[in-house]
Amino acid sequence: MAAFIQTFEGSDRLRRRAHDMIPGGAHTYAKGDDQYPVLSPGFIASGSGCHVTDVDGNTYIEYGMGNRAVGLGHAYPPVLNAVRQQLELGCNFTRPARIEVECATRFLELVPGADMVKFCKDGSDATSAAVRLARAATGRDLIARCADHPFFSTDDWFIGTTDMNAGIPQAVQALTLGFRFNDLESVRDLFTQHPGQIAAIILEPARGPEPTDAYLRQLQVLVQEQGALLILDEMITGFRWHSGGAQTLYGITPDLSCFGKALGNGFALSALAGRRDLMELGGIEQTDKPRVFLLSTTHGAETHAMAAAIATMKVYRDEPVIAYLEKQGKALKQGVDQVIDRHGLNQHVRIVGHPACLSYATLDQNLQPSQAFRTLLLQETIRRGVLAPSLVVSYTHEADDIARTVDAFDGALGVYAQALERGVHGFLVGRPSAIVFRRFNEYSRGEPRRAAKASRG
Structure with a gap:
């Protein structure tokens, strides 16, 4: 050319x-x-x-x-049509809309390892909510993130680990540790150096290199043995590696996982999903543990974005x-x-x-x-x-x-x-x-x- x-x-x-x-x-x-x-x-x-x-x-x-964030293509007709129809009905109300239940149902059908899901607008909110939930569930403060993966959140717990950490207190920066992808020993070393202090391990299931052998399963076993939680960031791998996320492809069920980007084919919608006992800590029905302020966003359940996600998930379900x-x-x-x-x-x-x-x-x-x-x-x-x-x-x-x-x-x-x-x-x-x-x-x-x-x- x-x-x-x-x-x-x-x-x-x-x-x-x-x-x-x-x-x-x-x-x-x-x-x-x-x-x-x-x-x-x-x-x-x-x-x-x-x-x-x-x-x-x-x-x-x-x-x-x-x-x-756009997996199907810009202005993809089935998605646009669903959005247009929903916008005629309004996009944000005082109480939940019925489409929130429909969207959650579709999502949980695609991601079989998750029991519950809560939607928000961007990946940062989802991963940061997962971090807060892990700290609440374990009573621990430290988070270990994969240092080989470039981005997890705009929030202090992650940005504090980068060179662009101006404005983030040193005390906050010290709460996040780093480990190497495909290197189980680097994770084991962190648990040895910080016994009983790490709440969660967060990583993308794959990025450039694929996980070697049974790395993800072995990592999950190690994390469970140490009483911590495994969080998978599927912002990129979800709806690219597999419609059910890379976790489905690799046969692993994380404690918590975060989706976004291609979920709405460019429309703003992300998701935190995971085990029922963990997710319910952010609900209003459990009574034996302190409440977790999980996710509460004015625009998190905008109906047209959920219509986009439903239409997108339908294409992934019905087409190759x-x-x-x-x-x-x-x-x-x-x-x-x-x-x-x-x-x-x-x-x-x-x-x-x-x-x-x-x-x-x-x-x-x-x-x-x-x-x-x-x-x-x-x-x-x-x-x-x-x-x-x-x-x-x-x-x-x-x-x-x-x-x-x-x-x-x-x-x-x-x-x-x-x-x-x-x-x-x-x-x-x-x-x-x-x-x-x-x-x-x-x-x-x-x-x-x-x-x-x-x-x-």
């Missing part, structure tokens, strides 16, 4: 206004300008299936899919969504891998992850991870009509979309190869993108922070 002339004048005007009114210029750090090349669409106007159009009229095949995502992801990886090989870039560009949730690694001349080369690859695929901060497929990515994407990577990797020989900054327009969790900003609206660099010598 040849590069074509693009203009981002509309996006640039909106960027200036956005940064004047919105800290960071966006409401999600992963969508911020610092995560993308200077030559990139700043604002999306519309989307249909796997295609999006920016405010300047440029169109793209998209692979971010709303940070993995999971198999399709895996098939298209494998086809995409195979095609891009062939292009990488043809350009002799096997040591510099790698396609990694589950077929339904692929990403890519970019390395420089010294085979070190490089934000500059990542930004260059993203810049060049954007120039060829592909918006791919990741390579996450949807139910609406068709064979032609995959073929056009492979063609775009072919052209982009040709530029990548030249940049390895002649220097990346001769090809990258503007500054490289940055990692989200950084203690200081290196760039301000695309320009280097010269004062900050000077202060560090």
